[in-house]
Amino acid sequence: MNNPLQRLGNIPVTASILESFFPHIKRGNQKVRLLERDKQIIRLKKGLYVCNPEITGKTLSAELIANHLYAPSYVSMSSALRYYGLIPETVYTMQSMTLKHSKDFDTPLGRFEYTNMTKKAFSVGLTSIRKEDYAFVMATPEKALCDLIANSPKVNIRYLKNAGTYLEEDIRMELEDFRQMNAEIFEEYIKVGKKADSIRTLLKLLKK
Template sequence: MQNALVDLPDSLWLQHHFAHHANPREKTVRLVRQGVLHRLKRGLYVRARSADDIVTRCRAANRIYGPSYVSFVYALAWYGLIPEHAAHITSATLSKGRKKRYDTPAGSFFYQDVPAAAYPHGVTLMGDAPDRFLMACPEKALCDELYRASGVRSIKGIEALLFEDLRLDLDEFRQLDRKILRDLSAYYHTSTLKVFGKFLQRRRHA
């Protein structure tokens, strides 16, 4: 019966799955005590043997706090744009008004707003059904990360941010779609993204 568990069951799924038990809720509690399930938050669980799976963790990120999609440094590392391994999953949220962090048996999950105008653009479904999750495309992940870096007002500052602070891989950066980057950067209305747009324009004519 335990093998029939899905990777990310919620309370409703478990109640239905264990409907033949006298007390479905107690069955869930017992599985948590036995280490078969881990509790991610109230009403959401992960199967223990799947807790370290990358796709399962990204799917969990979408469900723990939403609406959200995986982005920022985790997505940049996923696409090979930065050399560092991102241990924690970082996600963009809409109109939450504050940063959020969840520490769970499947790892830590970080959430931060991006502007409402920017939120729906450049987000794609990753993985194969039914194990899909929302993640920023490479260009969107970079723009989201630049949104977090306030106050950059010069081309030199942008270059330092991109290639010294973030340590973007230059070859991978050159593979990004410049038009998508320019279009996305216009949605944020921050000095950093405005300068980034100018930086892209300059490189196009270089």
């Protein structure tokens, strides 16, 4: 008999959804605990779980989990830049921006960090990355770069030379890739985001 959990794929679900798969069991919460004990599900935080990929045959997506773990949020900064292949270093923490208070989660699947930002800046430069049977929200490359600069305390880009050094040496981004970016997103971010002067210098380098 097929395991009903197979239908979940890699989508994070609440305890109540898990309980609905076993309506014949009166104490559904006890069933959830047993599923966790038997490693059929993985607990992300209180009340939120994801099915073991050995059962579903679906690879887990850290980006999708990040969206569900603390919402509303989107994947950004180094995590997004690495996803796009714009920086070479492996990023071991999944970084996201949120409208809620900044918060960190340590899960069996890794560490997830969320940084607060304003509502006006939140909506600039977002994209939905679609896969076969799911999708997640991520910053565009431009927005991810802006978020990274805006939330790096020691970064202050005053001159064009500083901008080039930051890109090539600090985060090791190829200037050729940077020059393919959309100036309009930087312009929108300057109006509503933090460190407008630093982003403005970056924009000057892009338009040079």
